[in-house]
Amino acid sequence: MGQRPTTSPAPGTVIQDRLAGWVSDLTTLHELTERLARTGQLTESLDEVLRAGAALVGARRGLVVLEPADGLGPAHTVGLGLTRADLGSIETVPREATVYGRVLAGLPGAEGGSELLPTADPDAGEGRYGPPVDPRHREVASRLGYAASFALPLNPSAAGRLGVVVWFYDESAEPTERQRHLVGLYCQYAAEHLTQVLEVERARSRLTAFAEELLPSRLPRVAGVQLAARHRTSARGGGDWYDALPLPEGALGLAVGSVSGSGPSAVAAMGRLRASLRAYAVMEGEDPVAVLSDLELLLRVTEPARSATALFAFCEPALRRITLAGAGHTPPLLIGAGRTEFVETSLSAPLGMLSCWEAPCVEVEPAPGETVLLYTDGLLQRTGDAMDRAFARLHAAAASVPRSHREDPGAIADHVLKSVLADGLGEVPDDEDVVLLAARFE
Structure with a gap:
């Protein structure tokens, strides 16, 4: 008796599944952007961006570096799941040796993305997503226990670069194409929101300085x-x-x-x-x-x-x-x-x-x-x-x-x-x- 031929899902079922996935993604984005919109202080907003992004890409830790390209500040570095000592260790790594550092430096072609760190094999040579890993970067990653990172710039449409956000994976991993798309859309909205919050923060600082004078x-x-x-x-x-x-x-x-x-x-x-x-x-x-x-x-x-x-x-x-x-x-x-x-x-x-x-x-x-x-x-x-x-x-x-x-x-x-x-x-x-x-x- 011959084996029954496998049947493909009906075209209507495939379309329904895709629509359900899109609706789910839009609902998730709506909820996360609504939460971000309710934040009014700069540090509070940066914390929310880190938490939401970590949920979208499936990471446990991360950091966001705010360094507005206009040079008017303020500069902030906020971590998720990282102590002040951890952030200090990461800052000892030469910026050009990290994907998010290259984004901050404005290097040609530096648009964020994934980076695997061959911490277990010092002779592994080039990482899967970039040039050979800097020895200091490998040392810090090994001590802190992360093996991969994913970074995205915060670039609002009406202003220069605000900064960069990066999430760290405990194992060699990277976000899926769907996750990349969702977190990319979220970061576009986050950049616009942070621009508004930043302007309010600057106005407050100027007013406080005026009052103090x-x-x-x-x-x-x-x-x-x-x-x-x-x-x-x-x-x-x-x-x-x-x-x-x-x-x-x-x-x-x-x-x-x-x-x-x-x-x-x-x-x-x-x-x-x-x-x-x-x-x-x-x-x-x-x-x-x-x-x-x-x-x-x-x-x-x-x-x-x-x-x-x-x-x-x-x-x-x-x-x-x-x-x-x-x-x-x-x-x-x-x-x-x-x-x-x-x-x-x-x-x-x-x-x-x-x-x-x-x-x-x-x-x-x-x-x-x-x-x-x-x-x-x-x-x-x-x-x-x-x-x-x-x-x-x-x-x-x-x-x-x-x-x-x-x-x-x-x-x-x-x-x-x-x-x-x-x-x-x-x-x-x-x-x-x-x-x-x-x-x-x-």
């Missing part, structure tokens, strides 16, 4: 008092500020404030307000109410649609006496060995909120070794707590300052920051500015 470059030295300041501009560019300026007869003016709004206009308004307060403080600093009244009038005339909070303190270190007034601002905190308490300032409206602003002064006499901490409400708002709980957290942080830190206002400010905020003034951008100004009286 409007604040004191250094604090003055005044007999009888030690000063320290901590400041971080928000991701959107806010209007929180501080100042410390020496005044006649050994006096010292301290100020903190916050301008409503965000972005370049708020930063510019902050700079104008701070400069004006300095002038008023020199002329009539011994009367903080007069200083803030003048500031309120200026704000009402020049910035009618904007409000601001401010606190100005006229300090006489030789007498250990402070005269202060606040306009809708958070109360200072007095920190010492015998007490930790908020200064009871009178309730007052922010500047620009009423037709005429005025509030009484308050006098404070810190004991030797006590520190007065001025701050903006961004410190409280960054906690995410209700204001009463945020104030309680701030008080607890100040009360827990170790004895060894109490002689250094900078150490006090750092301890308060780390106790109140989970990451202190970490690099993760936030929507609130933070300002702390600490003055320790001897």
Whole structure:
């Protein structure tokens, strides 16, 4: 009895299978690009590109090097499944000896692709996909345990090269043609998204630099008092500020404030307000109410649609006496060995909120070794707590300052920051500015 002839699948079945595969691929790409679109920070976006690409090509580890061709930065190297030491080892390999290094160098014909590393056989000669493997590259690959890599450039359509992404295989392997196609489409979208995120990051950096330039470059030295300041501009560019300026007869003016709004206009308004307060403080600093009244009038005339909070303190270190007034601002905190308490300032409206602003002064006499901490409400708002709980957290942080830190206002400010905020003034951008100004009286 003869063998039955094998039958080929019906043409309709083949087409259905192909359509099902295409639909599956499109669904996968849609899900991955949607996830990438939800990322707004540069490092977060690079992490997502690495994870998504690794899933598409079947790799476990990888790295992305961001080096915009325009030379304006920022430069980033982010790893997936690689420690900082691993990344350092990879960076010791001459770039021209790696497929992704050749892409970064812009060498002719360097468009990415696969690279096998004959780590087990030093005499294997040429790799399957390129020139002989550099000895240093072979050594690093053997130590880290990868045997192949696949790299793709990040080239947006409307700009020059952004960088390159590479994934590492533990064994001699390469992505299939289907995987190459999918990850290629994904990287095209990723390059466009990263271009947008990069521009936002650059704008934030410029705004932060602008805001920092409007604040004191250094604090003055005044007999009888030690000063320290901590400041971080928000991701959107806010209007929180501080100042410390020496005044006649050994006096010292301290100020903190916050301008409503965000972005370049708020930063510019902050700079104008701070400069004006300095002038008023020199002329009539011994009367903080007069200083803030003048500031309120200026704000009402020049910035009618904007409000601001401010606190100005006229300090006489030789007498250990402070005269202060606040306009809708958070109360200072007095920190010492015998007490930790908020200064009871009178309730007052922010500047620009009423037709005429005025509030009484308050006098404070810190004991030797006590520190007065001025701050903006961004410190409280960054906690995410209700204001009463945020104030309680701030008080607890100040009360827990170790004895060894109490002689250094900078150490006090750092301890308060780390106790109140989970990451202190970490690099993760936030929507609130933070300002702390600490003055320790001897």
